[in-house]
Amino acid sequence: MAVRIDGKSIAARVRKEVAEEVAALKAQGVETGMAVVLVGDDPASAIYVNNKKKACAETGIYSEVHLLPKETTQEELLALIARLNADPKIHGILVQSPLPAHLDEKLVVEHIDPKKDVDAFHAYNVGRIMIGDYTFLPCTPAGVMELIHSTGVSVEGKRCVVVGRSNIVGKPMAMLLLHEHGTVTVCHSRTKDLAAVCREAEILVAAVGKAKLITADMVKPGAVVIDVGMNRNENGKLCGDVDYEAVEPVAGYITPVPGGVGPMTIAMLLKNAVRAARLQNGL
Ligand code: GUN
Secondary structure, eight states, rough: OOEEOOOHHHHHHHHHHHHHHHHHHHHTTOEEEEEEEESSSOOHHHHHHHHHHHHHHHOOOEEEEEETTTTOOOHHHHHHHHHHHOOOOOEEEEEEOOOOTTTTHHHHHHTSSSGGGGOOOSHHHHHHHHHHHSOOOOOHHHHHHHHHHHHTOOOOEEEEEEEETTTTHHHHHHHHHTTTEEEEEOOOHHHHHHEEEHHTTTEEEEESTTOOOBBBGGGGGEEEEEOOOEEEOTTTEEEOOOOOOHHHHTTTTEEOSSSSSSHHHHHHHHHHHHHHHHHHHOO
């Protein structure tokens, strides 16, 4: 039976550390500030943005949410970003994804000042991650690393398999594992015999967005299994990419969904915000 990795309590510990750091900065006259931009009325995005706002309030971070109508033009959005880039109260800027189809998400991200890019999505920060010399860690992969560290299992020399090659999770995840000296394989939709590759993993990270993709026969006994998936099952219940019930007896450690990676993403975002505030004030 696997040890269940409790993302909720690990995230609570990170948030407490962030709150202490925010308070210490405040004592030095710096109030950490974050701006969250949401364009349109996607209900899931509205929930995510609200959770970020609440998390800022709980850790003492000043936040402002910019809700823009779905008809917002590219020029209007870029003008807002330019204002936020120049605003000394704001240390971190996050533009909630996905944007409405008429807006160019890549261009928008490239207009965020890399020093305020708390998502670490800007090409400059992505490049810094590639060379292992980074200011901001991408939130979800950084959260996964915290969860792996919590197990006490060292990444060094381990066979690591990341399933999924997205720019925001799969690719940076592979880099962070590589920086800790894992032997990393990245799998994707065209990987041949995914099950055989996964079975070699001592650390398996699933980040595809497909319920029950990872079945028990794909997991090496004793492996650390991290589930980044956020899917709805046939009953509308939140579930990950891993068939939890079947995999749990095989794995050594496993994250649940919900309560695993999810709570870590916001915690790491807050950590980036306070880091941004510190750096922008020469501290
Ligand atoms: N949409 C879903 N997850 C994220 C995230 O981590 N950052 C941003 N900006 N948008 C998202």
